[in-house]
Amino acid sequence: MALRTADEFLAGLRDGRRVYARGERVADVTLHSGLRIAAEHGANVYELAADPDLRELFTCRRDGELVSRYYEPLTDREALERRARLIEEHTRRGRTTLNLTKAVGTDALNALTTFAAAAARGGDTPYPERIASYLDRCTREDLSVVLAQTDVKGDRRLRPHQQADPDLYLRIVERGEEGIVVNGAKAHTTMAPVADEVIVLPTRAMAAEDADYAVAFAVPIDTEGLTMICGPLPDPGASAWEAPISSRNVEVESLTVFDRVLVPWERVFLAGEHELAGMLATTFATYHRYTAIAYKLPFAELLLGCAVMAAEVNGTLAASHVREKLATLVEYGGLLRACVEAAARHAVAAVGGQVLPAPVYTNVGKHHFASRFHEMLRVVQDLAGGLVITAPGRDDLDGAETGALIRKYLAGPAGVDPELRLRLFHLIRDITASDFGGYNQVVTLHGEGSLQAQSLQMLRDADLTSAVGAVADVLEAELPTPRGLASALPVPG
Numbered sequence: 001m002a003l004r005t006a007d008e009f010l011a012g013l014r015d016g017r018r019v020y021a022r023g024e025r026v027a028d029v030t031l032h033s034g035l036r037i038a039a040e041h042g043a044n045v046y047e048l049a050a051d052p053d054l055r056e057l058f059t060c061r062r063d064g065e066l067v068s069r070y071y072e073p074l075t076d077r078e079a080l081e082r083r084a085r086l087i088e089e090h091t092r093r094g095r096t097t098l099n100l101t102k103a104v105g106t107d108a109l110n111a112l113t114t115f116a117a118a119a120a121r122g123g124d125t126p127y128p129e130r131i132a133s134y135l136d137r138c139t140r141e142d143l144s145v146v147l148a149q150t151d152v153k154g155d156r157r158l159r160p161h162q163q164a165d166p167d168l169y170l171r172i173v174e175r176g177e178e179g180i181v182v183n184g185a186k187a188h189t190t191m192a193p194v195a196d197e198v199i200v201l202p203t204r205a206m207a208a209e210d211a212d213y214a215v216a217f218a219v220p221i222d223t224e225g226l227t228m229i230c231g232p233l234p235d236p237g238a239s240a241w242e243a244p245i246s247s248r249n250v251e252v253e254s255l256t257v258f259d260r261v262l263v264p265w266e267r268v269f270l271a272g273e274h275e276l277a278g279m280l281a282t283t284f285a286t287y288h289r290y291t292a293i294a295y296k297l298p299f300a301e302l303l304l305g306c307a308v309m310a311a312e313v314n315g316t317l318a319a320s321h322v323r324e325k326l327a328t329l330v331e332y333g334g335l336l337r338a339c340v341e342a343a344a345r346h347a348v349a350a351v352g353g354q355v356l357p358a359p360v361y362t363n364v365g366k367h368h369f370a371s372r373f374h375e376m377l378r379v380v381q382d383l384a385g386g387l388v389i390t391a392p393g394r395d396d397l398d399g400a401e402t403g404a405l406i407r408k409y410l411a412g413p414a415g416v417d418p419e420l421r422l423r424l425f426h427l428i429r430d431i432t433a434s435d436f437g438g439y440n441q442v443v444t445l446h447g448e449g450s451l452q453a454q455s456l457q458m459l460r461d462a463d464l465t466s467a468v469g470a471v472a473d474v475l476e477a478e479l480p481t482p483r484g485l486a487s488a489l490p491v492p493g
């Protein structure tokens with residue numbers, strides 16, 4: 001089996017997994033009022049791969065067999081560019097809501113592939129074979145794989161072994177013949193309740209005292225001892241007219257708890273080699289931030305479109321301050337696209353025959369879109385006006401008495417359809433000022449790591465030697481090599 005259908009994927013989610021939502025155990029995630037929406041959104045990766053018009057983009061051949069392009073090995077710059085195009089189009093088809101059902105798991109698998117080659121350099125290790133075999137299985141069975149990296153972390157000042165409760169970072173508590181036993185919890189695991197498998201990676205670099213926390217593995221979601229507690233879920237009663245995106249396209253996150261979970265050895269990819277944990281964590285972050293800058297492109301485009309249309313339906317498009325604000329949005333999306341393209345064009349060779357998106361452009365792009373996102377939402381809200389949060393709904397427009405009043409008083413410039421005008425305000429509310437709008441703000445800021453994590457990574461990977469060389473050239477002097485810059489910075493979240 002190489003490509004599954006959406007129905008086969010959804011059927012696979014009915015397996016007795018331990019998922020809790022709104023205080024109750026969920027019997028079937030595909031039927032639950034809130035989780036169903038996320039499950040169906042997740043399933044679109046299978047629907048789109050079956051669309052003949054998208055087959056070229058969404059699939060590729062492996063050993064002659066058609067497989068999901070998410071599993072295409074990133075062996076050259078062109079493969080990276082194809083991945084960015086895939087992620088951008090996939091997100092656009094999800095009405096700008098990303099779909100991590102395969103994206104984040106394959107970011108982890110790409111990182112593990114690079115990590116395996118690095119581990120093999122250090123001597124004989126079982127990890128490369130296990131990772132290759134797991135990747136092969138995921139590809140052949142067309143699995144949806146998510147990623148749990150972010151530990152709950154307790155007191156951020158303390159290292160894992162220093163925490164008051166040793167389980168505040170996920171750790172190995174036993175090693176046996178069958179495998180390892182792990183305890184702990186990972187926060188914010190996107191789509192775990194509606195995926196097939198979860199890969200676990202370390203959050204950060206580990207010291208020798210933290211060797212039990214240097215752990216990476218994969219388990220099926222219905223594994224014994226694994227419990228997922230969902231965050232807030234969408235309103236199941238919301239209509240597509242009033243909530244055009246969040247009523248249909250949402251992701252779900254869980255607190256993912258591992259209570260003495262047994263991981264068989266063939267699924268263990270790191271178990272105690274603390275010196276390798278940091279490399280695995282940062283390699284994943286780079287692949288994942290490249291995915292992030294690609295998936296944000298359709299949203300940047302939507303924001304610009306909303307701003308243009310808001311100005312149009314208010315009759316303000318020609319005003320100079322409006323055009324200046326629109327230019328800000330053009331700049332936002334343009335710089336983001338430039339980073340996506342530069343990250344692929346300047347990709348660096350990684351060990352093991354893969355390429356890594358250029359870390360500096362990848363982190364600059366992620367930092368750019370996250371740090372300026374709230375400002376961009378403000379521009380759209382500014383141009384749209386207060387109707388973003390006060391526009392009457394569909395029922396009022398359809399009402400015998402209210403409909404005529406709304407059409408009369410909420411008409412914009414001549415020629416603008418009042419219903420379309422209202423729908424536009426509801427769309428802007430959905431993405432900027434609803435629960436979902438708030439979610440968008442926080443996920444943009446924190447998803448793929450906090451701003452500080454990107455700043456730190458940018459500085460680590462920037463060519464400071466050339467920069468100092470430029471000073472040396474002008475001064476015609478020899479300058480000392482800068483030392484200690486990265487270590488002077490705080491540990492990122």
Ligand SMILES: Cc1cc2nc3c(=O)[nH]c(=O)nc-3n(C[C@H](O)[C@H](O)[C@H](O)COP(=O)(O)OP(=O)(O)OC[C@H]3O[C@@H](n4cnc5c(N)ncnc54)[C@H](O)[C@@H]3O)c2cc1C
Nearest residue numbers: 147148149150156188189190443446448449450452490493
């Ligand atoms: C919607 C959503 C989806 C996500 N999906 C996933 C997922 O699928 N898988 C996954 O593994 N993770 C996921 N994440 C996690 C994401 O990567 C983290 O939110 C991010 O790394 C920040 O970690 P945190 O939330 O624990 O916040 P914190 O780490 O507590 O960060 C809060 C602030 O504290 C600062 N800080 C943290 N530690 C220190 C320190 N030692 N010294 C100084 N300052 C510090 C940070 O820079 C930041 O400003 C998701 C997050 C969100 C919001």
